[in-house]
Amino acid sequence: MTPISAQSSNKLRRTDRRPIDWAKVLAHIILIAGSIMFLMPFVYVVSTSLKTAGDVYTFPPEFVPEPVAWENYPDALTAMPFDRFFLNTILLALGRIIGLTLSCSLAGFAFAKLRWKGRNTLFFIVLLTLMIPTEVTLIPRYILFSKLGWVGSFAPLLVPGFFAENAFFVFLFRQFFMTMGQDLIDAARIDGCSFVGVFWRIIAPNAKPVFAVVAIYIIQNNWNSFLLPMIYLTDRAKYTLALGLRLFNEQYYSQTHLLMAASVFVVVPIVILFFFMQRYFIQGVVFTGSKG
């Protein structure tokens, strides 16, 4: 994995004093036009979310709301228990982070650094499961969880996390641990350190970036997740933000200003996280792409 941010900023520093490069000017023009096109949907949605009900339906649209209806946000967010939805989403994300990072990193450690029979065969199965579409396991899992009486609770979304359900994370951890030296591990073993100790004292502290990438992935997936929570979380008190917004979309279908305020609210935490953790988002994506 090449951290492209580091590379590109190095390239930026080197300012070359040459005559105007028209190809670059053209590239900038296209990129600026493209950026505006990518930004306009945000601008339009945010501006709609700040308009009074009467100002929403104008054509051509006015992008600067006059007057600014800040009250749309409290109005929308109190129309449904969005605080509860927010809390549920956070709790699910935390539970999945704990379960998945623990189980996937331990498996990745065994696949990368321990010597045992069956390792290659099992790792091959891990790689195979990467290609299985979720639909195929959707129905039997639902039947399993409904027979266990877990439908309606967080358990169907949390418990598989503790069993390393995400093969991609196992792969990610394994690939990262592979790059770490064997010498340090062997030295620690000679000093009487257990394998759990090696993992906890040597591997994990030196693998913080990959843990960060995985945690960010989980938060984002969890914010995005819709089909599975919809199947399992039947009780409104357990709804996530995605489910809450979908319900809001049905009940306030025609109150566009409130609907846009609610959808901006759901988006904002991820946007904030993105701006602070952009490096890890990008590393995760780039890593996905380099599997090929």
Add this chain to the structure above:
Amino acid sequence: MGGFSLNLTFQPKRLSFWESLNAWIFVAPWILGFILFTGGPILASLVISFTEWDIVNPPVWAGLGNYELMLRDPLFFQSLKVTTLYALVAVPLQIVVGLFIAILLNTKIRLIGLYRTLFYLPAVLPIVSVAVMWRWILSRDWGLINWFLSLFGVYGPGWLSEPEWALPALILMSLWGVGSGMLIYLAGLQGIPTDLYEAAKVDGAGAWASFVYVTLPMISPVILFQLVVGLIAAFQVFAQPFIMTQGGPQNATLFYLLHLFRNAFEFFRMGYASALSWVLFIYIAVLTVLIFRFSAAWVFYEGEIKNE
């Protein structure tokens, strides 16, 4: 792309029992998870696909009944058509647009970080929010898209209410999320050694020639990977039609997973839905194999020597 040897060839000389035991304990959660949540369910769904089952009552053996039913289900064919059409149009479009932006960003340009952030941001947004937002953006009378078209004197259609425009609208919307593909191409482009371009220049290649003879071959494995990933993603599209169009108008956006979901969780036809999932599984597998088969003709791997 750099440094990912899978290294499956390792053969230990002498194994320590203690080390093996530890390894099995560390892998145990994954093994259990695989049996309970992946391997087991896959076999179970094959068995269920030969039954009629509403979960509440005991399952009834149906043999190949569900598969025969599928052949007589016009909505199955409609959903297959919609999803395949979407994959055929949206995935190549996403590749072209993503690669185009990545190439522009790879020209040692200023502000690359800012552009990268802007183009990537929409891709991280939760899909339900994006769907809710775009239902408004695509609105016939008040939407942003039709306002944009009106600047050119075009009277835009009811994107989500007219059967012939609903699928194009979802394809257009999917282009807002090309940012993650763009990042992957950008990383790939930055991995191309500059001496290849210098050599091409010495040989008299212009910008277009070096794009066709250097950039495209070097980036082709990434394109192949994105093609396969995009295809699988296309068959997982669910929230957009579910929220924006409910599969309509006139089933114009009845995506495969939406049809499957309705059979399973609205009509509780678990047997039929399992059969649908198996047909999808095989359909994707066949398409993937075909793509890999034909990829030999256009994908170039470094270190590969072509026999002319």
